[in-house]
Each structure stands twice: as structure tokens, then as C-alpha cells.
Amino acid sequence: MFFGEKLQSVRELNGLSRKELADKLNLSEQAIWQYENQYTVPKFEVVNEFKKVFNVKAQFFYTEPFATNISKVESIAYRSSDREARKKTKMETTFIDFTSYFLDKFESKLNLPTSPLPLLRDESVQLYNMSTKTNDRLLQLENIAENARKKLDVQSNSELLYKLELSGIYILEKNIGTSIDAYSTWTSQEKPFIILGNKKSQRFEEISI
Template sequence: MFNGRVLKELRLLNGLSRAELAQRINLTEQAIWQFESNETKPKLSTKMHLANQFHVDLTYFEQEEESVRFDSSVIAFRNADLATRKTIDIQTMYLHKVDSLIDYFESFVIIPNITIHDLSNVVSESYHKGESIEELALYAREKLGISKDNHDLLYKLERSGIYIVERLINGQADAYSAWSKLGRPYIVLGTNKSSVRRNFDLAHELGHILLHKYKDMNEDGDRLEQEANYFASCFLLPKEEFLVKFEERVGKRVSNPDSYILLKLDLNVSIQALEYRAFKLGLLTPKQHSYFYRQIAQKGYKMIEPLDDQIFVKKPSKVKSILDVVLSNHLVSLATIMSKQSIRLQFISEIFSVEMKFFDQYQEDRRTDRFDNIIPLYKRNNL
């Protein structure tokens, strides 16, 4: 038995076109299309080649295709990413598979203190009643307990119940977010951002999660993006505290990007985001604002700013923490996970961007899996 639709899912999951996959396994694009359409079945040698390519067992191709867990129209992609159907299909398939695996991992644990649903309900209701985005951003920041310097943003979002994952995102794709059909929120981060830009991505996607839950992003997408940007700016840089810090650190040198370096260090926000917040608050004139960006270009700060190579980039840890609880308490073994899911260890490593060495501590354990209980996932040192 061979389900060609599963092959298509794997191809999309790995960001490949039919032509790219065909080239990797020395077949024609037409042959790949025929496999995916169930017009023909691959030979055993070809199936083995495909299994090795995608780090799955042969039995993976006998499964039913993934159930539809996300509506692609409500995934908050950045506008530049909407140009290609391929990008949308790839990232949607990634979310489907991640959510499927999270379902499986969560069957062994109880996740405590999930607050994102209540926060989402309050913010969404207030948003539709016309409350200002700035007020909603401040409310969310307070409820999530974000530190003044934003250093714990990723940790606090994960603790609230949001699943944050990272992957090498193809092409122009930036971070994106979505609610699954069963009500699980996700943020997907790229792997090529500095710590401060990652913070803005997190705040931007939080804005979508709270303000635009299940909103069709194809309708008035520019406005929704502007709202998420403004939410992120207000969320990371509350007005009153920012005005005081700005006066202390920047003073009158508002058009010089280098004047923002200490403020960047204080607040873990990029120089450009700091200046933009200041401009929106009337601390720069349009002429000063334009000069600032000319200086950004001249100094080569558009993509890489001072301190970007010195501020540690924090990585998501929630999935690793769940895996640690499950494996350390012998609720299930790595071998059983791989057997049940028909995947190999590298599949898990790549889909969650978890380094292979993380699993070394569990590899030698051959004790019998426990099926007598489900344990709560209490707060741990790394979650």
C-alpha cells in the first residue's frame, strides 16, 4: 500500500517542489506527480529512497493524510509572503504536522496554567468594542507579566500556552502565527533574526493572535498588519516608561542611530523599532525621521545593527521541556515514539529545530514504557 497524498505532504513539509524532489532521487517530475496522484506506485527501492530522504519509515507512506488542522486563510503571513501559493502550502503543512505531533506529546502530560485563552477572549471582545490597541497592548503586557526590559518575552509567551517553534523558512517568508481549529495558538519564527528583531516578531504575532483570531487574513490584510505592528510597538515600549528612558538615553540626538544603542540594550528592542515608536509619539519631526533612515542606510544598520552579535538569541524550549518530562519519566520511550509515528529521530529534530544531541541522554534507556498514568507538566527550570 502506498498513499501518494502522504508523499505530497512530506514534500511540502520539506519545502520542495516536485522538480526539486525528482532531482534529489534521480526521477522525473512527472513520476513524482504520478506517485502523488496515486496514478502509479513506486518500486520498493524508490520508496526506500524516499523514506531516507524524508527520515521516515516505509510504513509512513501507508498512513492516511493529515487531517485539516488549520485554515490557510487565517494564518497570519506577512504580506510579502502571500505572493506564492507554494509558500502558503508549505507553511500550512508544517503547522499541520507540528500540531499532530504536539497532540501526541500532550497525551502524556497535563499542561498547567494556560492563560492565553482567557487573555484572548478579553482582548478580542474589547477590540471589537473599539478599545484602543495601545490600551489592549498594555493590558496584555500586564497580564503576561513581561519584564521591563522584555528579556523574558519568549518564555512568558510559551508559559501562557502559545506554542513557539522555529525553522528555516523558505524564500521571503517571515515569522507567522495561527490558531489551530481546535484552539491551540502557534507562532513560527525564522532562524535568521537577531534577538531584538525576534522580540518584535514575537510581539507582532502576539498581536495577531489576540486581535485577529480566526480572521481571514486575505481581507484587508494591510490594515491587519499595521494593527499588529502598532500592537507590537506599544506592547514592547509602553509609552510612559519609554518617554523617561528615551530622555535619559537619547536626549536631543534623535536623528543619530548610534544614540539609540544604550536604549536598545536597556529594552531589547531594535534601534529602528525604538526610533519608530519615538516618531509616532512625536519625539521626532518628519524631517528628523527621514534623516535617521538615511543614516541607517549609510551606516549599514538596515539588516545588522550594533550589539546584534552580542545579545543572546533565546530559543523556544516548551517542546523540549515536554519531551524531557515524557522521556525522563519513562511515560514512553524514544523508540516507541518513532515506531508509533513511523518516523526517525532526525524527523523530530528537524521539525522542531531540536539538536540531535538533546536526545543522547534518552537513547540508552530501555526500560518499559509506563501507561498507568498521565503526569502534570509543572514549571521546570527551562520552561
């Protein structure tokens, strides 16, 4: 049985829209949509082309999906200047879903320390809600950042990345386009991610903790 969901996942993992994939294979965008939604089954010749494009075995498309949907579009947070560059946000949720699946496999044999992040997140929400005046928001955010730095023992920006990873945040690098430098998200399994893109080296210190 051909699983259209697997085609959609591997397409999104490779950052391709349906139209872009269709153009690569000289197919219609509608055909790709039909394959992914299992309205039609691709011929063997088409599956062979999928193999070449995505560098996977044909068996990949005929085995049940293994990654679960734990990342939501609305949970992905960009910096304010990146908010208009969200055309491929759905693709990023697929990346998070697959990454989390493999992290679970690796970490299933480990005894990981308790992360301070859930408690820190609750404290940050409380601090944020303490102020209701618009002109107090900037000061409130500064207080939240200062509290986070103290709780995570961040002494300087040079050690920020290390301390964030030590606290339990998964920090990864990938190509997310030239207009976005980073984004962050919490999954439904309470896993925090920060994804660094092409501009990560320019202004990493602006990522909100």
C-alpha cells in the same frame, strides 16, 4: 498499499515542491503529482529513492496517514512586510499538523494548566472592534498590546518569549526562508503557534501577541 498523502506530507515537511523533488530523482513533476494523488503507484526502485531523499523507511509510505489537517493556509498570519513571501505556506500547515500530532502524544499524560489565551483573544477582538475609525486603529492596536502585556505579566522584551510560552503558546524554530522572520497561527484545535525563522533574532519584539 502506497499512500500518496504520506509522500506529499514528507515532501512538504522537507520544503520541496513537486518539481524540486522530481528534479532530484530525474522524474517528471507530473509523475510526482500522480504518486501523491494515487493515480499511479511508484515502482520499488522509486520508493527506494524516496527513502534516501527523506531518510525514512519504505514502510512509512505503506502505512495510513496519522496526522490530521488542523492548520489552514488562511489561518497563518505573517507580519505585514512578509505577506508577499507565502509561496510555501501550504508546506507550513503540514509542519504544524505533524508537530501538533506529536505534541498531543507527549502531552496526553500531563495535566496542563488552563491557558489564559482564549479569553485574552476574545478581549483583544472586543478592543479591536470598539474603534471603527481608520485613524484610531494604530492606537487601538497599542491598547490591545498593552492589555496583553498586563494579562501575561510581561515586564520587558527580554522575558517576552518566556511569558508567551508560559501562557501556552508553542514557539518553535525552523528554516522558513530568508525573507520571513516569523509567522503565527491558531489551529482548529485551539492551539496557538509562533514559528521563528532565520530572522527571529532581529525583530522578535514585532511579533503580534
